[in-house]
Amino acid sequence: MVEEKNIFEIKNFNxxxxxxxxxxxxxxxxxxxxxxAIIGPSGCGKSTLLRAMNRMNDLITSSRTSGQMLFHNIxxxxxxxxxxxxxxxxxxxxxxxxxxxxxxxxxxxxxxxxRGIKKKSALDEIVEQALIKADLWKExxxxxxxxxxxxxxxxxxxxxxxxxxxxxxxxxLFDEPTSALDPISTAHIENLLQELQKTVTIVIVTHNMQQxxxxxxxxxxxxxxxxxxxxxTDTIFVNPANKLTEEYITGRFG
Amino acid sequence: MSIFENxxxxxxxxxxxxxxxxxxxxxxxxxxLVERDTELAKQVIKRDHLVNALDVKIDEECVRLIALRQPMxxxxxxxxxxxxxxxxxxxxxxxxxxIAERAIELNQEPQLKPxxxxxxxxxxxxxxxRDSLDSFVTGCSRLPYEVIKxxxxxxxxxxxxxxxxxxxxxxxxxxxxxxxxxxYIAKYLERIADHATNICEMIIYMCKGKxxxxxxxx
Numbered sequence: 001m002v003e004e005k006n007i008f009e010i011k012n013f014n015x016x017x018x019x020x021x022x023x024x025x026x027x028x029x030x031x032x033x034x035x036x037a038i039i040g041p042s043g044c045g046k047s048t049l050l051r052a053m054n055r056m057n058d059l060i061t062s063s064r065t066s067g068q069m070l071f072h073n074i075x076x077x078x079x080x081x082x083x084x085x086x087x088x089x090x091x092x093x094x095x096x097x098x099x100x101x102x103x104x105x106x107x108x109x110x111x112x113x114x115r116g117i118k119k120k121s122a123l124d125e126i127v128e129q130a131l132i133k134a135d136l137w138k139e140x141x142x143x144x145x146x147x148x149x150x151x152x153x154x155x156x157x158x159x160x161x162x163x164x165x166x167x168x169x170x171x172x173l174f175d176e177p178t179s180a181l182d183p184i185s186t187a188h189i190e191n192l193l194q195e196l197q198k199t200v201t202i203v204i205v206t207h208n209m210q211q212x213x214x215x216x217x218x219x220x221x222x223x224x225x226x227x228x229x230x231x232x233t234d235t236i237f238v239n240p241a242n243k244l245t246e247e248y249i250t251g252r253f254g
Numbered sequence: 255m256s257i258f259e260n261x262x263x264x265x266x267x268x269x270x271x272x273x274x275x276x277x278x279x280x281x282x283x284x285x286x287l288v289e290r291d292t293e294l295a296k297q298v299i300k301r302d303h304l305v306n307a308l309d310v311k312i313d314e315e316c317v318r319l320i321a322l323r324q325p326m327x328x329x330x331x332x333x334x335x336x337x338x339x340x341x342x343x344x345x346x347x348x349x350x351x352x353i354a355e356r357a358i359e360l361n362q363e364p365q366l367k368p369x370x371x372x373x374x375x376x377x378x379x380x381x382x383x384r385d386s387l388d389s390f391v392t393g394c395s396r397l398p399y400e401v402i403k404x405x406x407x408x409x410x411x412x413x414x415x416x417x418x419x420x421x422x423x424x425x426x427x428x429x430x431x432x433x434x435x436x437x438y439i440a441k442y443l444e445r446i447a448d449h450a451t452n453i454c455e456m457i458i459y460m461c462k463g464k465x466x467x468x469x470x471x472x
Contacts, residue, residue, distance in 0.1 A: 209326070210324055213326075237326050237327065237330075238326075238327065238330060238331070238463060239327065239331070239462075239463025239464075240327055245327075246327045246328060249326040249327055250325070250326050250327050250328060250329050251256075251258070251326075252256075
């Protein structure tokens with residue numbers, strides 16, 4: 001495996017929505033070229049933390065943060081941060097597949113076009129490579145002009161991953177990417193994540209603990225906004241140190 | 255209580271049941287030797303299939319729980335421990351059968367000398383088996399560590415027993431067939447104590463999540 005280093009360093013990080021504190025004093029490092037899973041019950045702040053990593057929460061007007069979110073040692077909440085560039089480098093894939101209402105080709109070429117790539121041959125190459133990496137090329141190469149919305153759920157999700165990959169990101173954040181998919185499409189995406197992890201850092205929020213156990217190298221368990229335990233995935237699932245973690249993963253919560 | 259917790263309790267009960275059967279087999283096999291009771295020895299041999307059947311049943315139940323319940327953390331450690339414990343218990347049952355077989359053979363010969371070392375070994379070994387099962391139920395205490403320490407006493411008695419019998423063999427080669435069988439029996443008991451040690455090591459794993467097998471414990 002590729003050597004890992006801390007690509008994200010999260011230090012004493014807090015997020016508020018108005019008066020409600022969704023993330024409380026989280027300290028966490030994310031290793032490059034590894035899969036880190038964030039688990040925890042609904043409302044524990046895991047999605048909020050994930051969204052804070054490419055400043056998606058900026059879109060919610062009442063939200064504010066404190067502490068540090070360092071990406072390559074630079075605080076992304078610094079006022080000089082180019083948020084558009086940040087989101088190119090740190091992509092995101094959501095729970096429900098959300099392709100643009102345009103062709104398969106346009107879905108993938110959209111980002112590179114915004115970046116100023118106009119040459120048809122260059123765009124063709126980017127689209128093909130992104131679709132190959134997302135393991136979708138074989139299925140769509142003859143219908144690149146069909147609507148992205150005409151694909152199956154699993155294919156749409158892989159299209160969204162291809163769209164993200166076309167931006168050549170360093171990190172992709174996945175917010176429950178398979179919760180709307182059947183087991184076969186889920187397995188397909190999980191295999192894909194294992195493959196992508198060689199070149200991209202992956203952070204995944206999942207309700208499916210078995211999924212976290214299957215695919216991730218590191219697991220973080222959050223509860224009521226706090227990071228309760230973080231460690232190697234095998235340690236977390238075989239011998240967690242914290243009682244709360246144990247209660248949660250053995251299904252004895254609440 | 256959830257269905258899964260009920261299933262885990264049932265698993266614990268089955269392990270205890272198996273342990274109880276094996277304890278009885280060990281006790282009766284030694285009794286059949288010391289009291290020269292061939293009928294009792296035959297019963298021990300005859301009952302062994304019940305131990306084997308329960309061993310298989312527990313293993314199958316563990317596999318089912320892993321497949322259907324996807325156990326994690328302490329549940330996972332409990333189930334993997336149960337699978338290993340049953341193997342050790344089943345082997346103990348086989349060794350009790352071996353003791354009973356030797357007892358039947360020895361009961362047909364005149365007594366070489368009164369039994370001293372073997373009843374002592376049996377007593378310690380049986381206490382190890384009983385306490386290893388107790389610590390499986392009561393969970394995390396110092397008990398499994400203490401049981402492991404007792405294994406040294408059994409080892410010492412095995413050597414002592416052999417040396418005494420060796421003297422008989424040197425004195426008169428006609429003693430050899432009987433003395434060798436008595437040496438075997440001590441060896442069987444020593445092996446039973448080893449299995450009890452294995453069980454305790456797995457219980458420590460179950461409690462602490464740390465494998466201490468093949469390491470010096472403190």
